[in-house]
Amino acid sequence: MLQQPxxxxxxVAIPVIWFMVSAIFLLSRLLPGTYGETQLLSPEAxxxxxxxQTDRTAAYxxxxxxxGQDLPLFYISIAPLSEVHTATTFSYLVPDLEWHGTRNxxxxxxxxxxxxxxxxxxxxxxxxxxxxxxxxxxTFLILLVSMVLTSVLAFYAGIAMVQDTGKKWRKPMLALxxxxxxxxxxxxxxxxxxxxxxxxxxxLFPVFGLGLNxxxxxxxxxxxxxxxxxxxxxxxxxxxxYLTNQVYTSLTGTLQAGYIKxxxxxxxxxxxxxxxxxxxxxxxxxxxxxxxxxxxxxAGSVVIETIFAIPGVGRLLxxxxxxxxxxxxxxxxxxxxxxxxxxxxxxxxxYSAADPRIRARTA
Amino acid sequence: xxxxxxxxxYLLRTKWSFRLAIVYLALLTGLVLLLPLLPLPFSPNxxxxxxxxxxxxxxxxxxxxxxxxxxxxxxxxxxxxxxGLFIAVPVMLLSAVLGTAxxxxxxxxxxxxxxxxxxxxxxxxxxxxxxCYYLIHLPMQVVLYSLPGKVAxxxxxxxxxxxxxxxxxxxxxxxxxxxxxxxxxxxxDGIALRLIELLTSIPRLILLISVAAxxxxxxxxxxxxxxxxxxxxxxxxxxxxMLRIVQLPYIEAAISTGMxxxxxxxxxxxxxxxxxxxxxxxxxxxxxxxVESTLSFLGIGLPATHASWGRTISSIRxxxxxxxxxxxxxxxxxLTVLALQTCSYHLIRLSxxx
Numbered sequence: 001m002l003q004q005p006x007x008x009x010x011x012v013a014i015p016v017i018w019f020m021v022s023a024i025f026l027l028s029r030l031l032p033g034t035y036g037e038t039q040l041l042s043p044e045a046x047x048x049x050x051x052x053q054t055d056r057t058a059a060y061x062x063x064x065x066x067x068g069q070d071l072p073l074f075y076i077s078i079a080p081l082s083e084v085h086t087a088t089t090f091s092y093l094v095p096d097l098e099w100h101g102t103r104n105x106x107x108x109x110x111x112x113x114x115x116x117x118x119x120x121x122x123x124x125x126x127x128x129x130x131x132x133x134x135x136x137x138x139t140f141l142i143l144l145v146s147m148v149l150t151s152v153l154a155f156y157a158g159i160a161m162v163q164d165t166g167k168k169w170r171k172p173m174l175a176l177x178x179x180x181x182x183x184x185x186x187x188x189x190x191x192x193x194x195x196x197x198x199x200x201x202x203x204l205f206p207v208f209g210l211g212l213n214x215x216x217x218x219x220x221x222x223x224x225x226x227x228x229x230x231x232x233x234x235x236x237x238x239x240x241x242y243l244t245n246q247v248y249t250s251l252t253g254t255l256q257a258g259y260i261k262x263x264x265x266x267x268x269x270x271x272x273x274x275x276x277x278x279x280x281x282x283x284x285x286x287x288x289x290x291x292x293x294x295x296x297x298x299a300g301s302v303v304i305e306t307i308f309a310i311p312g313v314g315r316l317l318x319x320x321x322x323x324x325x326x327x328x329x330x331x332x333x334x335x336x337x338x339x340x341x342x343x344x345x346x347x348x349x350x351y352s353a354a355d356p357r358i359r360a361r362t363a
Numbered sequence: 364x365x366x367x368x369x370x371x372x373y374l375l376r377t378k379w380s381f382r383l384a385i386v387y388l389a390l391l392t393g394l395v396l397l398l399p400l401l402p403l404p405f406s407p408n409x410x411x412x413x414x415x416x417x418x419x420x421x422x423x424x425x426x427x428x429x430x431x432x433x434x435x436x437x438x439x440x441x442x443x444x445x446x447g448l449f450i451a452v453p454v455m456l457l458s459a460v461l462g463t464a465x466x467x468x469x470x471x472x473x474x475x476x477x478x479x480x481x482x483x484x485x486x487x488x489x490x491x492x493x494x495c496y497y498l499i500h501l502p503m504q505v506v507l508y509s510l511p512g513k514v515a516x517x518x519x520x521x522x523x524x525x526x527x528x529x530x531x532x533x534x535x536x537x538x539x540x541x542x543x544x545x546x547x548x549x550x551x552d553g554i555a556l557r558l559i560e561l562l563t564s565i566p567r568l569i570l571l572i573s574v575a576a577x578x579x580x581x582x583x584x585x586x587x588x589x590x591x592x593x594x595x596x597x598x599x600x601x602x603x604x605m606l607r608i609v610q611l612p613y614i615e616a617a618i619s620t621g622m623x624x625x626x627x628x629x630x631x632x633x634x635x636x637x638x639x640x641x642x643x644x645x646x647x648x649x650x651x652x653x654v655e656s657t658l659s660f661l662g663i664g665l666p667a668t669h670a671s672w673g674r675t676i677s678s679i680r681x682x683x684x685x686x687x688x689x690x691x692x693x694x695x696x697x698l699t700v701l702a703l704q705t706c707s708y709h710l711i712r713l714s715x716x717x
Contacts, residue, residue: 013564016557016560016561016564017564019561020561020562020564020565024565024570024573024574027574027577028573028576028577078496078500080504080508092501092514092518093497093517093518093521095496178701178704178705178708179701181704182649182697182698182700182701182704183693183697183700184653184656184657184693184696184697184700185657186656186657186660186673186676187676187689187693187696187697190676190679190689190693191689191690191693193683194679194683194686194689194690198683198684199684200683200684200686295566295569296566298566298569299566299567299568299569302568302569302572302661303657303661306661317569317572317573318572318661318663320576321572321573321575321576321663322576322662322663324576324577326576326577329573329576330573332569332573333565333569333570333573336565336566336569337564337565340564340565340566341564
């Protein structure tokens, strides 16, 4: 009974993701500028610039063949307009459709995807799934730690603000959160980097590379952890304002309810009213917020991994974007979209598990 | 509209933070608009390799210092503000218009109120490929292969002529058939929701980065991608507001006087949508400024020839002791975002209190 809405959502979400990923795949191949074109074909001085034009064209054709980019893009294509077409007759006004059968890029890509293959990277010929799997561990660790820390801090701050004793903190706290919220993540990262990991100011933490390249004698979990302090702190600080605000609004809303008045009237101290009675109900809307936070955190990890040189998925994405390595980009997009979908479904299930009213409605 | 202006006046009178934010934004707008007329000593792309990494407040010619190529930070800050706002405001304006239109129509008609005859549905389904081929595909091919302009003109004439034949001659003929005169309801709401779900199925920054990768840095492409991904927020908000407004008795009264749906939406419902849409607009401009400078910082936003806050900040990678390259543009960016968020916060609070 519990699983039914989850399965229904899954059935709706999969075509949506399939459509979106297909659109991105087609767009990546439709827009001008394929991988290797600028390096191999440009006549200017470069690594390949010294060889003959014919050699370079041949090398480019070979690259296209190796990566399968010489095939037509889709099942059907419209023949491009050419001078011959347009000089005399009006035949270009009738679309010249061409059927390619299954020998096309989209079919090969989709068939490989359905059997679990994300393709091969253009730049280093490694399978995309292996590249992503290598990078995912670091990203996952940072995301997990910062998500847990953010939630704990947000709940702590939210509860403290609604308590009677926390009243004098409320205004400066909210102002601080608004201020923090207006600093974009990459500026925050760089500011912390310049303040806390810079020989010119204080060099408190080691940064760059997550300490993965240290020798075995130096490498233990304490040094590793010290490399993680700044990246995690940046992610936490960037996501804290939104979550704290959600917890705070949800708690103040719940505190207006009738049963809270009853709890107070029977003489419970305010702190207990909040933790025992209000918190449980206030948790509900926060569950959805938490699942929304995952994509935001992932987007943040792109920035963080670039700045702190962490070999994770975000850095892989940026580097493959800069080298136009389409299979890797599309692979990462697929993985992120799947994670987002799963987190939404988990949130739905958690929501109905936490709230008996919803369970009763869907059953 | 009048109610909205009086709201603003009320906030200006009572809330000092709102007044401060408005004054700041007004000054910034004036500065950005008048920037080409100002006598700045350097243009933002003027190099001076002898004076790279000058500290601020020490050299009277470069008041705010220089970056790794000796470009003046002050003029880069101001031109960065201009470029950022010149992208953020028009992009958000277009996305707000698009989002409001989609959201209002979806919320107003729901899944059952918009009815079309089978003939109309059939004709629309035929017209869409015609428009795509003759009015979009052929002119684009002409531009791509630089063919004579006559071809594009012929294609557009042919496309318009075919559509005219369909709608002026074939449609009356189809209407004579009994079966095609029956109507079906178009699930506008469902279609709009699916579309929004489609565009939000991938985190926005990831989508922006990956699509920006395919075509390289270009101002137009960046704007188009930003519009395509930013209209969904406004659309959701407008739809939710519209669902509430449609229930109100005055809409029923308007319909019962025989008003057309289009007039009800434009004259009666839209004015009530104004405040949430403006809040979404202000909020969107703030997040667009942040997104644009993040992308420029990563090297996939604006082309490197355009001054941008993100471009100035990204030169910190070469010299970690050049704190002014982060603190000054970062502070400017954060201040602008803060001012915009303060405005939208007060507007939300006021509309919640009512």
